[in-house]
Amino acid sequence: MQIPNLVLATAASAAPSGGSSSILLKLATVDYAILAIYFAFVIGIGWVLKRYLKTSSDYFESGRSLPAWICALGFIGANLGAQEVMGMAASGAKYGISTSHFYWIGAIPAMVFVGIFMMPFYYGSKARSVPEYLKLRFDEKTRTFNALTFAVMTVFSSGISMHALALLLNATLSSSIPWLNYHVCIAFSGIIVLVYIYTGGLTSAIYNEVIQFFLIVLGFAPLVYLGLKDVGGWDGMMTKLGLYSNAQGMPGAWSHSWAHMGSATSNPMGVEWFGLAMGLGFVLSFGYWCTDFLVIQRAMAAKDMNSARRTPIIAAIPKMLFPALVILPGMIAIALVQQGGDSINLPTTPGGETDFNMVVPALLAKYFPTGMLGLGLTALMASFMSGMAGNVTAFNTVWTYDLYHNHINPKATDSDLVRMGRLTTVVGLLISAGAAYTAREFNNIMDMLQLVFGFVNAPLFAAFLLGMFWRRSTGHGAFYGLLTGTVSAMIFHGLTLPAAGTATGIKGGWIGVQHTFTSSMAQNFWMAIFAFVGCFIATVIISLATKANKTDDELRGLVYSLTPKTKDESAAWYARPATLGAIVLACTVVLNVIFW
Amino acid sequence: MNLDVRLPMGLLFAIIGIILLVHGFTADQAIYDNHSLGININARWGGVILAFGAFMLFLSRKKKS
Numbered sequence: 177m178q179i180p181n182l183v184l185a186t187a188a189s190a191a192p193s194g195g196s197s198s199i200l201l202k203l204a205t206v207d208y209a210i211l212a213i214y215f216a217f218v219i220g221i222g223w224v225l226k227r228y229l230k231t232s233s234d235y236f237e238s239g240r241s242l243p244a245w246i247c248a249l250g251f252i253g254a255n256l257g258a259q260e261v262m263g264m265a266a267s268g269a270k271y272g273i274s275t276s277h278f279y280w281i282g283a284i285p286a287m288v289f290v291g292i293f294m295m296p297f298y299y300g301s302k303a304r305s306v307p308e309y310l311k312l313r314f315d316e317k318t319r320t321f322n323a324l325t326f327a328v329m330t331v332f333s334s335g336i337s338m339h340a341l342a343l344l345l346n347a348t349l350s351s352s353i354p355w356l357n358y359h360v361c362i363a364f365s366g367i368i369v370l371v372y373i374y375t376g377g378l379t380s381a382i383y384n385e386v387i388q389f390f391l392i393v394l395g396f397a398p399l400v401y402l403g404l405k406d407v408g409g410w411d412g413m414m415t416k417l418g419l420y421s422n423a424q425g426m427p428g429a430w431s432h433s434w435a436h437m438g439s440a441t442s443n444p445m446g447v448e449w450f451g452l453a454m455g456l457g458f459v460l461s462f463g464y465w466c467t468d469f470l471v472i473q474r475a476m477a478a479k480d481m482n483s484a485r486r487t488p489i490i491a492a493i494p495k496m497l498f499p500a501l502v503i504l505p506g507m508i509a510i511a512l513v514q515q516g517g518d519s520i521n522l523p524t525t526p527g528g529e530t531d532f533n534m535v536v537p538a539l540l541a542k543y544f545p546t547g548m549l550g551l552g553l554t555a556l557m558a559s560f561m562s563g564m565a566g567n568v569t570a571f572n573t574v575w576t577y578d579l580y581h582n583h584i585n586p587k588a589t590d591s592d593l594v595r596m597g598r599l600t601t602v603v604g605l606l607i608s609a610g611a612a613y614t615a616r617e618f619n620n621i622m623d624m625l626q627l628v629f630g631f632v633n634a635p636l637f638a639a640f641l642l643g644m645f646w647r648r649s650t651g652h653g654a655f656y657g658l659l660t661g662t663v664s665a666m667i668f669h670g671l672t673l674p675a676a677g678t679a680t681g682i683k684g685g686w687i688g689v690q691h692t693f694t695s696s697m698a699q700n701f702w703m704a705i706f707a708f709v710g711c712f713i714a715t716v717i718i719s720l721a722t723k724a725n726k727t728d729d730e731l732r733g734l735v736y737s738l739t740p741k742t743k744d745e746s747a748a749w750y751a752r753p754a755t756l757g758a759i760v761l762a763c764t765v766v767l768n769v770i771f772w
Numbered sequence: 773m774n775l776d777v778r779l780p781m782g783l784l785f786a787i788i789g790i791i792l793l794v795h796g797f798t799a800d801q802a803i804y805d806n807h808s809l810g811i812n813i814n815a816r817w818g819g820v821i822l823a824f825g826a827f828m829l830f831l832s833r834k835k836k837s
Contacts, residue, residue, distance in 0.1 A: 206795050210788055217784045224775055246777060383777045387784065394785070394824065398817050402808055545803040547795040547814040551788065551821075 199523060199537045201348045207550030214554045215368055217387070218561075222372030222380040232593035235377035236573045237304060238477035242379070246386055247483065248490035250474040253385025256392055257563025258340045261502055261556065262536050268499075268506020269532035271444045272417060272430030273771050275506070276499045280433075281457040284492050284764045286465035288757040291489040294466055295475055296742055297644055299484040300733050304476075306469040307578040313643045313734045315651030315725060316582075321658065323578035325632045326469060327571055331604050332629075334567035335611025341365050341560035342612065348537050362612055365557075366605045369564050373572075373601050378477060381569045385474075388558040389494075395555025396501050399536075402543040403508035407515065416511035430510065433771045446675075446695025455701025459708040463637035470570040481742060485753040492760045496767065509535045564608065572600040623682055627669070634704040635661020635711030642715050647728070647735045653719030661711025668706040674699040782828030789822025 229235050242250075267275040303309040307326065311319035342361035349356050372380045407413045417430040429436045429443050436443040437452060445452075465471060465488070475487035509532065512520035522538050523531045540552045576597045581588050588596070639658050642649040670687030673680065674696035680686055684699060693699045732738045749755050796815025804812050 206791060209791060213787055213791075214784065217780055221775075221777075221780055224780075228775070383775075383780075386777050387781050390781065390785070390824070394817075394821055398813055402811070402813065405809060543808055543813075545799070545807040545814060547792050547799070548808070548817065551792070551817075 200351050204546035206547045210550035222376035225376035225380050232590045235594050238379040242477050244483035244486045247478045247487040249386040249389045250382035251491040253389040254566030258560050261559040264502040265506040265535040266532040268503035269509050273433045275503045282461045286461040287488040287492040290466040295485045304577050314654045318655045330567040330571040331607045332611045334564045335608040337563040339612035339615040370605050381565045388562040391558045392555045395551050400504050407511040413511045416514040420514045440694040447698045451701040455704045459704040467636045489756045568604050571604045572597045575600045631662045631665040634665045634707030638708045638711035645736045649719045650722045651725045652722045653715040657711045657715030660714035661707040664710030665707035668703045776832045778828045778832035782825045786825030789818050792818025
């Protein structure tokens, strides 16, 4: 659920509109063969795993039996949805190397933090989900609030991925496959995900995420290689980006990540360094990577505490290098545009601007012959489906454990829970399909939902931070703190606009415009900062004003100061989370300096 | 879990690699001139994918205890 607007933007781009020259991919028999073999394997894995699933723990938690490297690739694979592959390429074109902030500031520090400091509480508490941890640490109302909002968000996110995939396939393949309309795409993607989650549970989802990870790497690496070769290598691309930056009135802004962050008006993101570091690098990034059950669930499937702690840190290594795979295509597209002629054929939006959301399909059509085109398209579909599957597995776990077992049928047996999990998978995908059709018919409703998700997500990390590191925080403090943070975000949104000339309404300013930002990204980052501060202050004040609802004994294993520190001395240096984390952070600092 | 993920993964990538290799050596050179800067990317990358698949299959073999 990170930067979900990119998914909607991608979906909107793939939709038929008043723009020009859509991208058509012409497939041959060899391409269909690769697609068919991949889908056969995806379904086959779920089918084979079915015989090993005996208990609800097997179905929802992989029996807590998986090695760290599999959980780590699942952790990153669940996040490799449409916004990563298509959205980041579009951002690479719009913002240049600055897009790497979503990785080197907006992901890696939080992934290291959750591995070293937070996984001991999630994994050690034996909680089966993040909302269940909130129940153990705070109280029932905080858990139910988090479970309900999370369940709604995951199922809608899955629907948006489904919608974007259907639009993309319809726009790029409908000329070569006449029967491939929107409805067929929705049904096909939904059924594939349904079969492998229904039969194989979380393990099937994680195994397929591992395969999807390698498929995306192997499918997009040659695209970057051919693109770079075409624009004259790295130096050739940088020269062309320099010319493009000059033409945009921001010299050097596309080829540096930090050098132009001094002022919001001197870089294409429209964000200044403090808003970026605090809004994206702290509040939004830690709020997503440290509290979102979609990714935490993968780490909780690990076979022991050390593996659970290493999961997000190992995942941070490929995550750190991913800009080379997903941002570079966008920068290559800009270099090709600068090259002129018929170097690249990008469609235009109804407003007449170049549509960078279609960079990846355009590069696939340009550089991949039949055969490789099948591999590239399979990788693209895998990215959409891993996003859907990740959301569905998180949804069925939270619904079954936190809502069904907790409120509807507390006496449910273990086999009842597995049955409910499978039924929830079916229902979740049906609701996702409904959300996809809603997005198709009423795009404004989805914009509104994304906005509400933003209000709810922004303050989350403050509640978790205080819960884990301040034993005096109480259930009332956390619950009303979260509500205060959400209201703070709404008020902030109502008082600000993302850019001069923007109409008040869904973009903000609906209370009265007190401040106008240079971009919607800046508005989002600052809204997150205000929500975090609102939640933090309210939680502290209300906690101090209310009686502690948990004894120290009840909080052992849930709060930092009351939990014995995990000893890693016996493990080899590369198996120690703190050592691994320090190496990853050092590499991230080096990357930031190199591309300063 | 009794299924090592490297087994299906190795098998899948080995099959895809072989398909790309065979297609790379049998297809008309014109498709590469029109798309991949004249490079027979199917054969080259098919070989890489086949090697990756074979390596995964090697790692997934059962060790005798």
